[in-house]
Amino acid sequence: MNTMKFAVEPLDTGASFKTKAYAALKSAISQMGIYDHPSEIRLDERQLCEALGVSRTPVREAMALLEREGFVRSVPRRGIFVVRKTKREIIEMVTVWAALESMAARLITQRATDAEIRDLEELFLGFSDAGLDEHLDEYSDANIQFHQSIIRSSDCTLINEITENLFVHIRAIRKITIQQNDRAHRSIVQHQHIIDALKKRDADLVERLVRDHTLDLAAHVEKHCDFLD
Amino acid sequence: MNTMKFAVEPLDTGASFKTKAYAALKSAISQMGIYDHPSEIRLDERQLCEALGVSRTPVREAMALLEREGFVRSVPRRGIFVVRKTKREIIEMVTVWAALESMAARLITQRATDAEIRDLEELFLGFSDAGLDEHLDEYSDANIQFHQSIIRSSDCTLINEITENLFVHIRAIRKITIQQNDRAHRSIVQHQHIIDALKKRDADLVERLVRDHTLDLAAHVEKHCDFLD
DNA sequence: ATGAAAAATATTGTATACCAGATACGGTCT
């Protein structure tokens, strides 16, 4: 039988409206700058349905997920509101992040190849060249990307999943946390030390460095972010 | 005005059918012994609706949550299946647990009162008296309770929330992980060391002890739990 | 004009009807 190749793509059958709505809503919340506006932000369910072009059911199921993950809060017969984390909750998130990333770094010393660690270093060098004093905003992105790279390199799916949601909130307040240039500079130095420890494959050292580096941020939030409450 | 107490309970108005269904389903999944049966376990949506006495909508919303949390997997037009974690996923869960509980222990050394640490010790003593060689199953429960107590004492809501879901899976394979008496005995000794370190408020030491103790379990699963896949 | 009561409105929670795809079974053609 003359079967010629037809090159059909697998057509993503897994993407239901619910899944798409979830992705769209989460993306929208991530980008909206939760902590910029002073007032509570309310989401109109019907309006969202119309915007997404689907009925309430998939939107509601997506909302239920976002509520469980702490992004929104649904008050019966009142509305759905975007959640603003309190200072304490932010600190808890940073603390969990510190615990997970330090474990990720430990895993890297045990499992990563030399090439993978070299990739991390090159990524880091690119970042530190890019944004120094001038573009703090860009550097803030690079900063988070550095940490995400470490977590990704650990090759632990679960740590990646958990921290992904944390970073959505962390990113939202990133602008404030790097307001002082000192932090940016110290940050680069500490990152260099972390890379060095990874290259030496010193598990205990790199774990301590990563943990303390991130807990520094927690302490900084504790001191300077009273406006959150 | 003569207002006498009437002792009416707050009648949880916040508990919607969706919430109740979520709790009921999660509880059922937790207790069903996921890894006992060899075959895939399928849940019938409409059957569950009838059993719970509600319509499909709240059950479906609850299912969406459970799917996001990794307890079930919904295949369109096929059915909803209870998820069996692979060996690798179990090890990842134990690894995350190790990271979070060691951080929790660190927090205890910084924030807990002497009385709280004493409570932990008494709890531990009660456990070790209770189940020794004979009732390994009970000891396994006590074992997990010990770890949960540490996490609870850290007073970090987020760590509590994350580990709660992990423990549902961990508990499901606990019976296997304590099959060797050595593990139970070694476990008690290590727990004693952890308590001692907490009393000395030695953050670095207790962090290391908790981490290594839990990572021991990860290594044990790696070696002896091939049957999971 | 003002206050309260009542009705209209808005919004989420729930139930149900319908849709589309996947499987199993049975019939038909070879």
Place this chain on the structure above:
DNA sequence: AGACCGTATCTGGTATACAATATTTTTCAT
């Protein structure tokens, strides 16, 4: 008899209708 196709049925996905309640507006009596 066996391969193949159509249909019947079962399943989860989606849309919509209905219910319950908080809010806002309207209305009417004082």
